[in-house]
Amino acid sequence: MDQTCDLLITNGTLVTMDRDCTLVENGALAVKDSRIESLGPSEAFSNVKTRRQIDACGGIVIPGLINLHTHAAMTLFRGLADDLDLMSWLQKHIFPAEADHDPDLVRLGAELACAEMILSGTTCFCDMYLFEESVARAAKSAGMRAVVGEVLYDFPSPNYGPLKNGFRYVSQMLEKWGDDPLVNVAIEPHSTYLCSPDLLLEAADMAWSNNVPLVLHLAETDSEVQQVIQSYGCRPVEHLQSLGLLKSNLVACHAVKVNQDEIMMLAEGRVKVAHNAESNMKLASGVAPVPEMVSAGVCVGLGTDGCCSNNDLDLFREMDSVAKLHKVFKGDPTVLPALRVLQMATIDAARSLGLEQRVGSLAVGKQADIVVLDASKAHSVPTFDPVSHLVYNADGSDVLHVVIDGMVVCENRQLQTIDLNEIVGRVREIAKDFRPFANNGSNRL
Numbered sequence: 001m002d003q004t005c006d007l008l009i010t011n012g013t014l015v016t017m018d019r020d021c022t023l024v025e026n027g028a029l030a031v032k033d034s035r036i037e038s039l040g041p042s043e044a045f046s047n048v049k050t051r052r053q054i055d056a057c058g059g060i061v062i063p064g065l066i067n068l069h070t071h072a073a074m075t076l077f078r079g080l081a082d083d084l085d086l087m088s089w090l091q092k093h094i095f096p097a098e099a100d101h102d103p104d105l106v107r108l109g110a111e112l113a114c115a116e117m118i119l120s121g122t123t124c125f126c127d128m129y130l131f132e133e134s135v136a137r138a139a140k141s142a143g144m145r146a147v148v149g150e151v152l153y154d155f156p157s158p159n160y161g162p163l164k165n166g167f168r169y170v171s172q173m174l175e176k177w178g179d180d181p182l183v184n185v186a187i188e189p190h191s192t193y194l195c196s197p198d199l200l201l202e203a204a205d206m207a208w209s210n211n212v213p214l215v216l217h218l219a220e221t222d223s224e225v226q227q228v229i230q231s232y233g234c235r236p237v238e239h240l241q242s243l244g245l246l247k248s249n250l251v252a253c254h255a256v257k258v259n260q261d262e263i264m265m266l267a268e269g270r271v272k273v274a275h276n277a278e279s280n281m282k283l284a285s286g287v288a289p290v291p292e293m294v295s296a297g298v299c300v301g302l303g304t305d306g307c308c309s310n311n312d313l314d315l316f317r318e319m320d321s322v323a324k325l326h327k328v329f330k331g332d333p334t335v336l337p338a339l340r341v342l343q344m345a346t347i348d349a350a351r352s353l354g355l356e357q358r359v360g361s362l363a364v365g366k367q368a369d370i371v372v373l374d375a376s377k378a379h380s381v382p383t384f385d386p387v388s389h390l391v392y393n394a395d396g397s398d399v400l401h402v403v404i405d406g407m408v409v410c411e412n413r414q415l416q417t418i419d420l421n422e423i424v425g426r427v428r429e430i431a432k433d434f435r436p437f438a439n440n441g442s443n444r445l
């Protein structure tokens, strides 16, 4: 091979997550014009000229992880109120703390989230929150790939006021970010219990006609199911089916309380599911029937949810939790093997967002979203199976280098696009204002 590239990554084990789940030991990967130009055994790249080189030093090279459901700016509330039931947590702590939010606060929280995600190997996230224009700008300036969606619900929003302005706000975002290589827009009504059928139908129309994902919370808790049955006489998934919303662009976040009939409805509609195991565990919502969904052919990706119900955005920790949760719940250690879980955090999450042609695996022609992990730490050696290592052993702090869309955004754990010290200082200062909403002490032993 005799060519010139923009970036050459050498001397790593490539875990490609391509269709054949190809592994390349002592592999190399060349990037040109933001795309993967070629990859293969290192010796084939000895004559390649490059503007920049990263030596993976025997580490593991993977496609960037994709966080399919989060509320990035909630980093500001990390640990604000723990060990509470969902309604007390929301109504006594989170909603009051959010009441004075503005675009600048959301931008700061999203910048912190981008820093945390990049440093833990996540290169793309799907977000739902208020003031999403701020999240879009934070992602863009961090060089992160993002799918952003302003949350829509029946009551007035602190951002746009009445709902009709909400749809206008989303339209403007679609127009503004439509051609952006990094930031895309999704339509994100909150849930079946906070959105009227009219709202859901208008949101679905908008998503379908713009060819973008429709993202909402679905069947997260028993109380939600009861509420929807009371209002509409059917369960949440049935409700969406009756509205004609179970389509391939729908991303259903949680899907904890779904029965076998509903799983078949999701599969038939080719609906995608964002599984948020740690958030479901922390809020004791329940265990989503992920093995059953996967068996039925439902595409399931992983999300962290907002980091105050988690309390971090590290998808390596999430993968570990997912693999173990379903094993213990089923009493079967063969359930959800490591490769399946890694697929959920990469290619299946990409497919859920309609991005599978662009990202989610290391393959020639795809955008260069690449993470290099150190595999030489005390907790890392020996490594017999890199896939098992990534799910059961690695954590975000093993991430050394991160490339997004061909740009090196983190080198040797140093963020290249974000001034982390400045953000940490500002967050610590702002956090003082949220202290009155904390439950510290009230639930201590």
Ligand SMILES: [Zn+2]
Pocket: 069, 070, 071, 217, 253, 305, 306
């Ligand atoms: Zn959520």
